[in-house]
Amino acid sequence: LRPEAFLDRGGCGACTVMVSKRDPTSQEIRHFSVTTCLVPICSLYGAAVTTVEGVGSMKTRLHPVQERIAKSHGTQCGFCTPGMVMSMYTLLRNHPQPSEEQLLEALGGNLCRCTGYRPILASGKTFCLESNGCQQKGTGKCCLDLGENDSSSLGRKSDVSPFALSSPQEYHLTPTRMTENPEKRTLTFHGERVTWISPGTFKDLLELKAKHPEAPLILGNTSLGPAMRSKGCLHPILLSPARISELNVVSKTNDGLTIGAGCSLAQVKDILAERVSELPEEKTQTYRALLKHLKSLASQQIRNMASLGGHIISRHSYSDLNPILAVGNATLNLTSEEGTRRIPLSEHFLAGLASADLKPEEILESVYIPHSQKWEFVSAFRQAQCQQNALPDVNAGMRVLFKEGTDIIEDLSITYGGVGAATVSAHKSCQQLLGRQWDELMLDEACRRLLDEVSLPGWAPGGRVEFKRTLVVSFFFKFYLQVLQELKKLIKPFPVPVSALNSRRYPEISDRFLSALEDFPGTVPQGVQRYQSVDSHQPLQDPVGRPVMHLSGLKHATGEAEFCDDIPMVDKELCMALVTSTRAYAKIISIDLSEALEIPGVVDVITAKDIPGTNGTEDDKLLAVDEVLCVGQIIFAVVAETDVQAKRAIEKIKITYEELEPIIFTIKDAIKHNSFLCPEKKLEQGNIEEAFEKVDQIVEGEVHVGGQEHFYMETQRVLVIPKTEDKELDIYVSTQDPAHVQKTVSSTLNIPINRITCHVKRVGGGFGGKIGRPAVFGAIAAVGALKTGHPIRLVLDREDDMLITGGRHPLFGKYKVGFMNNGRIKALDIECFINGGCTLDDSELVTEFLILKLENAYKIRNLRFRGRACLTNLPSNTAFRGFGFPQGTLVTESCITAVAAKCGLPPEKIREKNMYRTVDKTIYKQAFNPESLIRCWNECLDASSFHNRRKQVEEFNKKNYWKKRGIAVIPMKFSVGFAATSYHQAAALVHIYTDGSVLVTHGGNELGQGIHTKMLQVASRELKIPMSHLHICETSTAMVPNTIATAASVGADINGKAVQNACQILLKRLEPIIKKNPEGTWEEWIEAAFEQRISLSATGYFRGYKAFMDWEKGEGDPFPYYVYGAACSEVEIDCLTGAHKKIRTDIVMDACCSLNPAIDIGQIEGAFIQGMGLYTTEELKYSPEGVLYSRGPDEYKIPTISDVPEEFNVSLLPSSQTPLTIYSSKGLGESGMFLGSSVFFAITDAVAAARKERDIAEDFTVKSPATPEWVRMACADRFTEMVWNYCLFS
Ligand SMILES: Cc1cc2nc3c(=O)[nH]c(=O)nc-3n(C[C@H](O)[C@H](O)[C@H](O)COP(=O)(O)OP(=O)(O)OC[C@H]3O[C@@H](n4cnc5c(N)ncnc54)[C@H](O)[C@@H]3O)c2cc1C
């Protein structure tokens, strides 16, 4: 149970549990998943709650869901896993053999940042009857339960006996203990500031509402909860009608359906589905439209909690249901002590007009939705940043009624959401179109009128005004075509020609245009993973090269894996919360802490003055002094008894600022003001100017790549425990670099490093974001601990984490490329600028890596690469998986696409023509052999049947005007490691105890990437003992000192070498004993060694790969080796909305001899999906004042399970070798990230096809992420033109 991931947001699913409640009407027990962060504890009266701990445990027995997710390699960091388990468990509770679609729906609200979802889905599919997830389908058993596919049996027999499922009932492990039909008396719970009243009867509810008209009714709390948090509003009294059966009544009549306002949206979905199956199609138009949106509205958990009444009354401008209910002429049944009345769910109600609204003492009892009728059509439209779990940008409900037997409009209603402060009705336009025929003339007029009437203000929620306007008319066009189709069907059965329907006016829709009609259906991803089995001669005990399950997999799945904040509260512990700047660049004039210090429970406020040692560096202070450089800079920290008190105190602190100038946010502004963090980095080869003179053509262009939030599921957190003696401190911290935390705390407190011990058990995702920043939080918390003498816990909530920590550097690139008409590139000049934010951090290093890696897979004789890091007033950007490569190489690949367009050749031809072919030297003169690169490329072309599919894509595009497909294959040469030998050193400490058990400690941190699993595989091979004899407890600076950050893809390489070294030392010492008693057991040898006073502890050391770079000369050997790969992706775009679906991705990666193919494929898939997020959906939004808007999962969209390509295949390149690394394996932590760009280039390929058909220039400015907004606006057509004309002339 992880409620701390996103307090009060409900957007990530990490805190999912199952609630079992008696339905107030049917009295049946309903089991449903909820996100606990939104569930008020009082609402659980009379309910049973099942958490992951209640499902199964390592101590008792595992539930198959837990076992299978772990054994399918569906856990990496494991932070999301309990939520995943609970979503699946609840599904099985209700549907023991679910369909794959139900599985996809159940997991749609659970985010995972590590795995890429495929293995999680694979584990769930083993429960689906129709799935091919397990060969033993239909038997109720699975090979994963039986140990056949049990990677843990490789010397590490699970201590837990999996239980076989003999009947579906066995899923039902938990007792259903809940109060039987609680009495009808009113229950009151008094809190410190809020009173919760839950009446038992409808009469009591009405009485209470009359007595407390200002008190809101609280149902799902999915609207109230987030509002109370974000707007800070407090309701002293809350009325909970959860036990009132009258609010859950459903009644069916001949003309419509009445649904109780208390029904959850999930129930509404079931009710509507049932009605649709019972009634003729013509009567269920509105119900079908509602059902369509109910599938994509929020997540399963939110739909389980949110009520119909709460949804309607909240009147969110983005509401997905209100526009349809409004056009469907729904009415609201209101009740109060005075009696009942009915009001229409009209535009006036939606606009909140008092005359059309509820009275304060009234409640919404139920909603009446009439049937539709013949000659009436209702449709719903919606476009969001991604398909699932995302609020809509714009949505709409549209209804038309024709005069019977004609195409004359008798009634028309259109409403839009997301285009103003409330749901907007286009009432005037609709009135003016009455009596018109449903033809092209009407369409044109309607579009013009709609643009006039739905005139989005410049401040429309979320901006994107032109895009939204375009959707307004594009949706209507879709509606027009849909209705036209339906009319055609209706007309056919008429025996005599209907006078009003003459065929001249009644246009045939060409097949090419029909593509406007279909939405992308949610498809369950499939795929194959291929890797090489180990040599048949390899001893069974030797786990190297085998797909061993993540060591913590089962503990992740049972919730027993302990993360930093799971450490129980320690004696006298205090909480810390951070006070950050609200200004981008300003002088601090005054600070008033007086009110904050008066808040009960507040202990102290920590300022820069409290720091006994150094306050960071001159340019990068831990706590601001006098001046702030960005919104989100830490100024001081409040220490209180509880987290809530600390946060309340923050609200009371008053800081006055004086703005300074110039304030710079963008790269463009930084260039204008010459505002840079470090000198330019440059590499040059050949004679670029001369080459430009000799080429056939030159193209110049620009590329914009947005930044990216790490979005590790476990936010930054630290627990500092001061000891009573010698200023010693124990620090438990979620970090990729504990030695850096230790060093920073030492200099901040001015105490020697040897007094500070940092412990890292496991990290809930890092991706580069936990290299530098944890030291800042550790040091501030340590100052608090030193000053107060208490242990201090500092846990950032998601909003603060996103605000403070920075992420991937946004990039602006300019290129000039010279080439021959056959596509051979002769000269390439790229200049990149990255937005470094307000401090240097890793920006200089990122710039260097960016420049070093820009050439990617291409041999171009004349090159010039330049890069600069801009100094701006944004939070400092930092390391992120790929370290500049994913942004920079997008520029290079965009050049290739631009060259292809100019040469009239497909981009893959240009790629092939310019790729390294033979042993060669890079731009920085490092020699390498590209053989594996070429093999990956060819294998990828083969595996994906690229050339055939390219033809099919072209065929599809010829046949479809409004949908276009695109396909792209991208090669990759990715260099791993740091450009300095000292950064490749690693150490390990291996102890053998007298019972033969072995404790391995090394310098790497477990971030989810499975480093501990791999290290035990290494130790097992070296010591020739099963993995069950080996254990890793944690990473600790006391066990292995002076470690390097676990980063740059080399963690397992270098620590593996150190572990190998330590084990070899130990085995050498044991050799004489083994020789003497070769038939002895491991335990006997160890006993003998102890008797003979042989040390059973050894330190292993790896001095590092040779690596250096001389920037003066532009030469070096900066990287130990390269990882090669290629990815092919195919997508389909909807030119009218900008949505896309990913049809297929094939990846071939050169892992050489993988230490653990399951873990490595997990890294490739996870990185690929994260890369796909970078290039398609993840968009950081700032206010004009530099405040980050996108500070949670609702505004910042990382990929969800429904974003996985429909077919997703990954293969490891067979029989590739590298002599340099441990057992010839390669580090794959980062490289897959860039391959996500194959989706981006497939999208741009589709956009180019649309533009070509519409005769618009094919070279367009490349902008990542390719969001629906970008795609829609790039696919310019008559509707975008209408919008531009409208903007010009209005
Ligand atoms: C993560 C997340 C994602 C979401 N995604 C979407 C989305 O994609 N599309 C979309 O349209 N919406 C979305 N929503 C919004 C969601 O649909 C609404 O929050 C929800 O429907 C509100 O219902 P509730 O029962 O939780 O209301 P509550 O929060 O319990 O109450 C909301 C308001 O309604 C009033 N109220 C409730 N019932 C009654 C009644 N019977 N009579 C009078 N007043 C009443 C309350 O007084 C209160 O003011 C999302 C919400 C979350 C948290």
Ligand code: FES
């Ligand atoms: S394993 Fe899912 S977030 Fe890490």
